[in-house]
Each structure stands twice: as C-alpha cells, then as structure tokens.
Amino acid sequence: MDASRLPVSHRSGSLFPDEPKPGFRTKTAATRFTPAELLEIESAAGNAGQPLSEWLRETALRTARQRPADPTELVLAELWAVRYTLLSLFHAGSQATAEGKALLPESVVKIRDQADLRKAAQARKLIADFLAQNDA
Numbered sequence: 001m002d003a004s005r006l007p008v009s010h011r012s013g014s015l016f017p018d019e020p021k022p023g024f025r026t027k028t029a030a031t032r033f034t035p036a037e038l039l040e041i042e043s044a045a046g047n048a049g050q051p052l053s054e055w056l057r058e059t060a061l062r063t064a065r066q067r068p069a070d071p072t073e074l075v076l077a078e079l080w081a082v083r084y085t086l087l088s089l090f091h092a093g094s095q096a097t098a099e100g101k102a103l104l105p106e107s108v109v110k111i112r113d114q115a116d117l118r119k120a121a122q123a124r125k126l127i128a129d130f131l132a133q134n135d136a
Contacts, residue, residue: 029060077123081115084122088115 045055088111
C-alpha cells in the first residue's frame with residue numbers, strides 16, 4: 001500500500017497536524033549570553049537538579065508571574081491575619097476553658113502559621129469581591 005492511499009488517522013482530533021495544541025509549548029524565546037553568564041546559569045540549573053531549559057522556563061515564568069507589592073494589599077493581608085488570629089485564639093481559648101484544658105503554645109503557633117499562609121490569598125479575595133460589588 002503506498003503512502004497516498006493510507007487511511008487518515010483521526011486519533012489526533014485534528015486534520016491539520018501543524019495546528020498548535022492547547023497547553024503545548026509551541027513558541028520560542030531566544031537570548032544571548034556571554035560565556036561567563038552561560039556558565040553561571042548552567043551552574044544554577046545544575047544546583048537545582050534541572051535541565052537548563054526547564055530551569056530557565058521556570059525561573060522566567062516565576063518572575064513574570066510575581067505581582068508587584070501593592071501597599072493596600074499588604075496592609076489588608078496583615079489586617080486580615082490579625083483578625084483571623086484574634087478570633088481563632090478567642091475561639092480556641094474559650095473551647096479549651098469549656099473543656100477544662102489550657103490553650104497550648106503549639107496551638108497558638110499553629111493559628112499564627114495558618115494566618116500567615118492564608119493572608120495574601122484572603123486579601124486578594126477581599127479586594128476582588130469589593131471590586132466585583134462596585135462593578136455590579
């Protein structure tokens with residue numbers, strides 16, 4: 001059977017194999033380095049245990065996705081964390097008292113750590129909710 005008579009495979013879901021598939025990396029960004037710079041980034045990738053291309057991609061995307069520090073968001077995050085911490089401590093303390101137990105230092109540290117982990121996301125959510133209410 002010659003190649004012109006082979007049946008078309010529809011497994012790919014596309015009749016046009018050159019179409020980029022969603023989620024696939026199809027674009028290239030090129031740059032030039034001095035020999036010393038290349039050694040430096042190859043060393044950094046090696047220290048991270050990653051191939052150079054993977055390390056460059058992750059480093060570039062991480063930097064590109066970082067948001068600039070918005071003072072309002074930072075203050076709101078800290079305010080939310082203080083509120084969360086106080087309410088959680090009051091709740092945990094009253095619950096411990098009702099059970100005839102003491103509030104352990106480990107519990108206080110755990111509450112603080114939970115507040116720190118969640119504060120940035122909560123601040124962004126509060127801002128998004130506020131803006132959505134104003135747009136409506």
